[in-house]
Amino acid sequence: MRAVFVQLQCVPGKTYEVADALFEREVASELYSTSGEYDLLMKLYVDEADDIGRIVSGHIADIPGIVRTLTTLTFKAF
Numbered sequence: 001m002r003a004v005f006v007q008l009q010c011v012p013g014k015t016y017e018v019a020d021a022l023f024e025r026e027v028a029s030e031l032y033s034t035s036g037e038y039d040l041l042m043k044l045y046v047d048e049a050d051d052i053g054r055i056v057s058g059h060i061a062d063i064p065g066i067v068r069t070l071t072t073l074t075f076k077a078f
Contacts, residue, residue: 001045003029003077004052006060007038007070014065015039021063027055038070 010018015033019040022028030043042060046052052071061069 001047003074004044004046005072005074006042006044006056007034007072008040008042008060008066009037009068009070010039011065011067018063018065021065022060025059025063027059038068 008018019031019033022031022040022042027044028042029045032041033039034041044055046055052073056069056071060066
C-alpha cells in the first residue's frame with residue numbers, strides 16, 4: 001500500500017458538506033481542514049496496482065462542491 005495525498009478546493013461555504021460526503025464514502029484515511037488555496041487535505045492508501053486516476057475521478061472529484069483537486073503520489077517513507 002502507498003499513501004496518496006489529495007488536496008481539495010471547495011465551493012465557498014461547502015467545505016463541511018464535502019468533508020461529510022468523503023466520510024460517507026469511506027475513502028479517506030485522514031482528512032484535515034487547511035488554509036490557503038485548498039480547503040481540505042486528504043490522505044488515503046491505495047494498492048500499488050490501483051489506478052489512482054480512477055479513484056480520484058470516480059470516488060472523490062465527483063462530489064458536489066469540489067472545484068479542483070491536486071493529487072500528490074508518494075514513493076518512499078523515511
